[in-house]
Amino acid sequence: MTRLAWLSEHREPDWFPDVEQAMREPEGLLAAGGDLSPQRLLAAYSRGIFPWYSDQQPILWWSPNPRMVLYPQEFKCSRSLGKTIRNGPYTTAIDRDFRATITACSAPRLSGPETWLNPSMIEAYQALHGLGFAHSIETYAGPRLVGGLYGLHLGAVFFGESMFSLARDASKVALARLVEECRRREIRLIDCQVASAHLHSLGAREISRPAFVNQLKQWVDVQPTQWG
Numbered sequence: 734m735t736r737l738a739w740l741s742e743h744r745e746p747d748w749f750p751d752v753e754q755a756m757r758e759p760e761g762l763l764a765a766g767g768d769l770s771p772q773r774l775l776a777a778y779s780r781g782i783f784p785w786y787s788d789q790q791p792i793l794w795w796s797p798n799p800r801m802v803l804y805p806q807e808f809k810c811s812r813s814l815g816k817t818i819r820n821g822p823y824t825t826a827i828d829r830d831f832r833a834t835i836t837a838c839s840a841p842r843l844s845g846p847e848t849w850l851n852p853s854m855i856e857a858y859q860a861l862h863g864l865g866f867a868h869s870i871e872t873y874a875g876p877r878l879v880g881g882l883y884g885l886h887l888g889a890v891f892f893g894e895s896m897f898s899l900a901r902d903a904s905k906v907a908l909a910r911l912v913e914e915c916r917r918r919e920i921r922l923i924d925c926q927v928a929s930a931h932l933h934s935l936g937a938r939e940i941s942r943p944a945f946v947n948q949l950k951q952w953v954d955v956q957p958t959q960w961g
């Protein structure tokens with residue numbers, strides 16, 4: 734693809750170019766523009782596309798190749814993490830405080846670029862949470878929220894968006910709870926989007942974009958779900 738597709742206000746909100754038209758440099762950039770309406774976001778995720786942009790940019794839509802995924806049955810729980818889960822000091826919850834979780838995910842990291850979770854993105858995912866599509870897994874130390882993650886659940890796929898940790902292993906504990914929920918709910922795939930050594934250490938691996946899209950076609954069902 735040599736020319737970036739533009740999502741104008743005159744196009745249907747569920748229209749996107751085919752993901753195989755995504756750029757190779759930068760890898761996976763597919764389109765720009767449009768909005769963050771629930772209809773557009775659900776159409777994007779169901780086709781393997783997600784938004785990621787900074788405040789100085791238009792909305793940018795991505796579908797990288799390869800794709801980092803975690804199959805719940807392949808999750809690697811280390812001995813030390815298992816001990817932390819069994820013996821504390823943490824407890825976990827689902828959707829107890831979605832806004833606090835996504836707000837914590839948006840806080841700047843000590844190392845790394847400025848967060849991509851701007852106020853418009855936060856409100857967009859909050860709207861999806863209200864509709865029953867977006868969910869949070871939270872880790873607490875007593876009453877204090879110390880870690881967690883959030884993402885979208887569509888059919889047998891959980892699209893992980895971001896996580897945070899304010900205490901040792903707090904985000905890993907939340908991920909372990911997510912894996913437990915996925916196994917219980919027969920969710921077949923956790924989308925991790927882009928590869929990292931941290932995710933790889935937990936059992937995630939890369940698959941090709943065509944393989945990822947084919948699995949979405951089999952497993953995605955755009956219906957709201959109740960968690961908790």
